[in-house]
Amino acid sequence: MRPLLALLLLAACASPDRAFWGAEEGRVTLDGRDYAVYVDRDRARPRVQxxxxxxxxxxQHQAILAAMPRAAEAVSGCALVAGSAQGDSGVMNARLDCGG
Incomplete structure (x- = not known):
């Protein structure tokens, strides 16, 4: 029973790639699914994971792929740079256009 409990607890956790350590973290729920969003504004070219x-x-993966850019924009307040999104329905990385 304990391994199952540990698995359930880990399923609710998310850790960003090392490149996003120290980034601003936010959570958002879209279409009933939760996303962890990490925004790194401390660069000449801001980015998001x-x-x-x-x-x-x-x-469900196509709907998730469509929701991930919306999650990034909702948390960061910035638009994604067209064509910069990379990844899959588990993790997406992209550059941000914060307009300023």
Whole structure:
């Protein structure tokens, strides 16, 4: 029973890539799914990392891919640079255009 409890607790956690350590962290729920968003504004070219929290079933991945840029924009308040998003339905990295 304890391994199952540990697995459930870990499923609610997210850690950013080392490149995003110390970045501003936010959480957002879109379409019933939770995302952890890490915003690094301390660069000439701000960037963001979005991590899907929880399990995704087959058939849900396209909707998740569409929601991840919205999650990044909602938390950061910035637009994504067109064509900069990379990753999959688990983790997405992108550059931000914060207009200033």
């Amino acid at each position: 979005v991590i899907r929290l929880g399990y995704a079933r087959r058939g």
